[in-house]
Amino acid sequence: MAKRGAPPEVNAGSMADIAFLLLIFFLVTTTIPKDSGISRKLPPIDPNETKPPIIREKNIFTVKLNGKDQLLVEDELMEVKDLRAAAFEFLDNNGDGTCSFCKGKRNPESSDNPTDKAVISLKNERETSYSTYISVQNELVAAYNELRNRRALELGPQKGFANMNFIQMQANYDDVRWNGNKTKLKEVIEQIQLEIPQKLSEVQ
């Protein structure tokens, strides 16, 4: 009669090898997602070509990029690093005095108000490099964000959201762990978006 002891142990020595194999497979075939970027909305193609509304020259902030990546802002050469301040000054100008939160110079030659008058127009050529285009887009968005942030810091304390700029408001609204009044926060965000809409038009 054969001896009947405990069944022999399974050799688990190669388990590590199998796990390594799987690990390396996942390392190679997967990526860590990190997608972020500048969101834009394209204008729809209008089949019955309605005439564009007439906008006065002083309410348009023209930004042109040529094929050599040179920047022409309001018919003057400019560096990308100065664009943010120039766009901010244009938006904040408050020419007609209807904008209650603006602190601009009230220059009659510049925009009336950011709520429904000021428009930034961006024109590029086919040879313009994409990186410069993104830099310019980024600076223009930054100018809007700066104005919105300032407005949020003014408006927030009245509504119970002190020390929170617009970017933080949006981050908090999206954050599931944030415990605050989200409906109220949404109202504030929407009010700011309505007061300072991103009117950025691109010329084809």
Add this chain to the structure above:
Amino acid sequence: MAKFNKKKDGGLPPVNTAALPDIVFMLLFFFMVATVMRENTLKIANVLPVANQVEKLDKKNPISYIYIGKPSDNYASKFGTEARIQLNDDFADVSDIVPFINQERAALREELIPFLTVSLKVDKKSNMGIVGDTKQELRKANALKINYTTGTGDVSANEN
């Protein structure tokens, strides 16, 4: 006193590797959870420009990717060095974008179709010409929500 003789000096005792599989499995699970499967094999150079006013792409909404860049070295002899569009796994023409978007839409649940975002992953050395054409095609396909996908950093890094 043989009892107290030291053991023969047979070198170091072997390290116990019984916990090694556990450690490797831990790593494996970390990578399985933290990463996503690569959807496309890139056939183009794709170095994204950087920007600092970025918004996170919302994974809750469906995203389609359009890659633009110059063909990578293996394909340069066949496809040249001008920037090209890549949809899914292959090079495509500007005219392929509308069918591509329609195909992406067909794969979605109906209530998600209006939320389809197109992520433009464009190499920073490309020209705006091809990007402009792409945008025009997207307008034709009525896919109006776009995202210029970028890295994060100061824009001064874009210049070189």
